[in-house]
Amino acid sequence: xxxxxxxxxxxxxxxxxxxxxxxxxxxxxxxxxxxxxxxxxxxxxxxxxxxxxxxxxxxxxxxxxxxxxxxxxxxxxxxxxxxxxxxxxxxxxxxxxxxxxxxxxxxxxxxxxxxxxxxxxxxxxxxxxxxxxxxxxxxxxxxxxxxxxxxxxxxxxxxxxxxxxxxxxxxxxxxxxxxxxxxxxxxxxxxxxxxxxxxxxxxxxxxxxxxxxxxxxxxxxxxxxxxxxxxxxxxxxxxxxxxxxxxxxxxxxxxxxxxxxxxxxxxxxxxxxxxxxxxxxxxxxxxxxxxxxxxxxxxxxxxxxxxxxxxxxxxxxxxxxxxxxxxxxxxxxxxxxxxxxxxxxxxxxxxxxxxxxxxxxxxxxxxxxxxxxxxxxxxxxx
Numbered sequence: 001x002x003x004x005x006x007x008x009x010x011x012x013x014x015x016x017x018x019x020x021x022x023x024x025x026x027x028x029x030x031x032x033x034x035x036x037x038x039x040x041x042x043x044x045x046x047x048x049x050x051x052x053x054x055x056x057x058x059x060x061x062x063x064x065x066x067x068x069x070x071x072x073x074x075x076x077x078x079x080x081x082x083x084x085x086x087x088x089x090x091x092x093x094x095x096x097x098x099x100x101x102x103x104x105x106x107x108x109x110x111x112x113x114x115x116x117x118x119x120x121x122x123x124x125x126x127x128x129x130x131x132x133x134x135x136x137x138x139x140x141x142x143x144x145x146x147x148x149x150x151x152x153x154x155x156x157x158x159x160x161x162x163x164x165x166x167x168x169x170x171x172x173x174x175x176x177x178x179x180x181x182x183x184x185x186x187x188x189x190x191x192x193x194x195x196x197x198x199x200x201x202x203x204x205x206x207x208x209x210x211x212x213x214x215x216x217x218x219x220x221x222x223x224x225x226x227x228x229x230x231x232x233x234x235x236x237x238x239x240x241x242x243x244x245x246x247x248x249x250x251x252x253x254x255x256x257x258x259x260x261x262x263x264x265x266x267x268x269x270x271x272x273x274x275x276x277x278x279x280x281x282x283x284x285x286x287x288x289x290x291x292x293x294x295x296x297x298x299x300x301x302x303x304x305x306x307x308x309x310x311x312x313x314x315x316x317x318x319x320x321x322x323x324x325x326x327x328x329x330x331x332x333x334x335x336x337x338x339x340x341x342x343x344x345x346x347x348x349x350x351x352x353x354x355x356x357x358x359x360x361x362x363x364x365x366x367x368x369x370x371x372x373x374x375x376x377x378x379x380x381x382x
Contacts, residue, residue: 024093116315
């Protein structure tokens with residue numbers, strides 16, 4: 001079965017796929033540019049998928065899969081291809097998903113991310129979160145951020161991941177990467193231990209539970225720079241999710257702590273572009289006095305307006321502003337902009353030239369600027 005798996009994985013790679021799906025009693029599928037497509041005609045039986053699981057895991061890993069009913073680990077194909085793997089039981093038997101992990105770490109410039117994201121690599125302490133649904137590129141963005149720090153600084157970086165995805169070589173920095181299961185029992189255990197290991201920067205693969213979030217906030221409060229991810233759609237939902245994880249009696253303390261240490265939130269969504277691929281639409285929160293105040297005073301509903309208004313000065317932006325930028329640059333269609341907008345009605349008005357931030361307003365402002373410059377030129381000639 002492993003040889004058949006390798007054939008499936010190589011086919012996925014040659015077709016620029018991202019995820020291979022294997023399910024007992026069903027055909028193999030591959031995700032290409034966000035769409036699941038059937039790969040071949042064979043239906044894999046429950047026995048075949050179980051045999052595959054035994055072939056590519058250790059005895060301890062297989063026992064853990066049977067006991068816990070799911071298992072995360074890494075799989076290596078040759079010297080150039082690594083995959084994040086999840087096996088899990090479902091009503092028809094075992095299923096598995098293989099997600100490709102690029103060996104080469106792309107730079108922030110290669111990813112064409114907003115320039116303000118580079119400023120997060122210069123922060124000395126605090127908390128920076130990268131959020132989005134599964135498959136939105138969170139790990140890729142975090143790897144690019146860590147790689148930039150690694151090339152330009154001399155610091156000690158500890159990563160805690162499940163499993164380890166991008167492998168970083170020591171360059172300017174010393175980097176210790178710990179995988180849950182093989183190097184540590186849990187995120188909270190590894191994060192607690194990291195505080196005794198003289199780190200400058202800690203990367204937590206995912207803030208999954210209350211204890212991990214609490215320790216991460218403590219680490220940021222005690223002078224460390226902490227990067228992590230959450231499965232949330234935007235900045236407001238991210239703050240609500242973190243605070244909501246705690247009991248009512250704790251929420252005020254957590255809110256004040258979060259307001260103090262939160263330096264930024266990068267919320268990503270992958271949007272279909274005109275070329276048949278996908279492009280990142282990104283909402284960006286960057287710490288300002290106003291943002292800190294809004295979080296501390298439980299005025300999260302005002303955060304989108306603060307991000308909208310801070311675009312020119314601070315580089316912040318809402319997701320819908322990112323969509324408008326992609327629309328202006330010709331990368332996406334009007335239909336896609338409306339389909340993926342957080343507020344489709346407001347987006348439609350902006351596309352029609354109505355309201356603040358609309359295409360028409362931008363054109364008018366450009367014309368006014370040109371007229372003003374022309375008048376100044378005339379006056380200077382006189």
